[in-house]
Amino acid sequence: MTTIIRLAETASLIGDPTRAAMLYALMDGRAFTAGELAEAAGVTPQTASGHLAQLVAAGMLAVEAQGRHRYFRIASAEIGAILEGLQLVTADRIGRLPRPGPRDAALRKARICYDHLAGELGVALFAALAGAGHLRLSADGAALSDSGTALLGSLDIEVPARRRPTCRPCLDWSERRHHLAGQAGAAICTAALARGWVRRRHGSRALDVTPTGTRAFAAGFGVRLP
Known part of the structure; x- marks a missing residue:
């Protein structure tokens, strides 16, 4: 009986249109603030905060603090699979996906974040390293694996x-x-x-990936940018 009650509670959480819209916005793996999810669901930030608190309490969403912001993401692959299965029975788009970050296409593609690579380039690099086992990911963060240390050594x-x-x-x-x-x-x-893989843009944090860099990131790290 307890299992049935929990099942009904979970279904009720997902079944609310506001929460469904926010969950849908998070289905591509990105993380968003409460304000951005409020915009996606068409509700006020105050209303969104209440719904997000319920989803976090139920273990459906996880929260990550970065600076002064709190970002929400799908808590696990299992939750994602449930939501993906529900999407198979509906062809309608729920809500409007927020588009975070800069409007400048160059900043979105590649930029400096303090002293490391960010934007599409930085994210692709992280994914490639993790996917190849060069990074060990855990709840505590990330660490270079032995193969990751060897890879960087081979690239001097x-x-x-x-x-x-x-x-x-x-x-x-x-x-x-x-x-x-x-x-x-x-x-x-x-x-x-x-090494000239990227070049700074004058007066901007944006970086241009050079042809040499495109080849180097692909050959060295398995990163293939569009």
Whole structure:
């Protein structure tokens, strides 16, 4: 009986149009603020906060703090699978997906985030490293695996040993997926600039990926940018 009650409670949470719209907006793996999810659902931020609190309490959403912002994302692959299954029986688009981050296409493609690569380039690099097993991801963050250390060594990218974490997932402003920060992220960025893989745009944090860089990121890290 308890299982049936919990099932009904979960169905009730998803069945609310406001919560359904916010969950739908999160289905592509990105993370959004309460304000952005309020916009996607067409409700006030105050109303959205109440709904988000319920979803977090039920374990359907996880919260990640970055600076002064709190970002919400789908809590697990199992929750994502439930929502994906529900989408199979409806062809209608729920809500309006928010488009976070800068409007400048160059900033969205590649930019500097403090001292590491961000934007589409940074997120693709993080995904490629994690997908190949060069990064070990956990609830505590990220760490270079033995193969990751060997990869950077083979590319003559030196990661200095300092108090700062070697690897740190950093939630990307525009992509709302993680890019690589920490000593390893900074070392890759430094190498990319020094070797002409990317070039700074004057007066901007935007970076241009050069033809040499396109080849280098593909050959060295398995990153293929559009």
